[in-house]
Structures are given as C-alpha cells and as structure tokens.
Amino acid sequence: MASMEIQNLRVYERRGLVQPDRTAGGTRLYNQDDVDRLIRIGELLAEGLNxxxxxxxxxxxxxxxxxxxxxxxxxxxxxPGRDA
Known part of the structure; x- marks a missing residue:
C-alpha cells in the first residue's frame, strides 16, 4: 500500500471503494481487509478498468x-431441507 498516492486513497474512499476506520483525530486506519481491497483495486487499475x-x-x-x-x-x- 505504500506505493499508493494519498490522493488516490481519498478518491477510493469518496467513491465508496474502501471505508477505513478513523481515530478520534480523524486519521484513517486501514485494516487487513482494506489493504487486500486496495491491492485488488491496484490490480484492476493495471488491467485498465476505470x-x-x-x-x-x-x-x-x-x-x-x-x-x-x-x-x-x-x-x-x-x-434444513437437506436430505440426510
């Protein structure tokens, strides 16, 4: 995730692609699911998707x-409903 631009992360968040938690001070906290999703976003971008x-x-x-x-x-x- 270190290679992702902060501006891109904000766009992904605004578009609802990722929803990191936040600290009381507003700092974004990315959990492993968020990181995995960001990796997938990077893969899809590399494939040419908008x-x-x-x-x-x-x-x-x-x-x-x-x-x-x-x-x-x-x-x-x-x-339920499955034959034994």
Missing part, C-alpha cells in the same frame, strides 16, 4: 462471495 468498472467488479465479487457462502451453508450436512 473507477466505475472497479466498483462494479468489487460489488460482483462481494456478491459471489456471499452466494458461495450461502451455497456451502445449504449443502452442509444437517441443513
């Missing part, structure tokens, strides 16, 4: 993660 495209990809990836988790839950032994 900010709107990146936002769409991140939203779709998040949705896919949720659907995969739900699928695993439903397939787990003992799930």
């Amino acid at each position: 900010i709107a495209g990146i936002a769409r990809v991140l939203a779709l990836e998040h949705r896919l993660d949720r659907l995969q988790a739900e699928n695993r839950r439903l397939r787990a032994p003992g799930s």
Whole structure:
C-alpha cells in the first residue's frame, strides 16, 4: 500500500471503494481487509478498468462471495431441507 498516492486513497474512499476506520483525530486506519481491497483495486487499475468498472467488479465479487457462502451453508450436512 505504500506505493499508493494519498490522493488516490481519498478518491477510493469518496467513491465508496474502501471505508477505513478513523481515530478520534480523524486519521484513517486501514485494516487487513482494506489493504487486500486496495491491492485488488491496484490490480484492476493495471488491467485498465476505470473507477466505475472497479466498483462494479468489487460489488460482483462481494456478491459471489456471499452466494458461495450461502451455497456451502445449504449443502452442509444437517441443513434444513437437506436430505440426510
């Protein structure tokens, strides 16, 4: 993350791509999930996507993660509606 420009981080935050916590004094605190997301943003930028495209990809990836988790839950032994 050290290679990212501060201005870019602020743009990503304004666009809702990353939402770091803040200290009482307003300093941004990036956790590991934020750092991972920023790395992904960098990868997508390198592939030529613009900010709107990146936002769409991140939203779709998040949705896919949720659907995969739900699928695993439903397939787990003992799930309601699952034959034993």
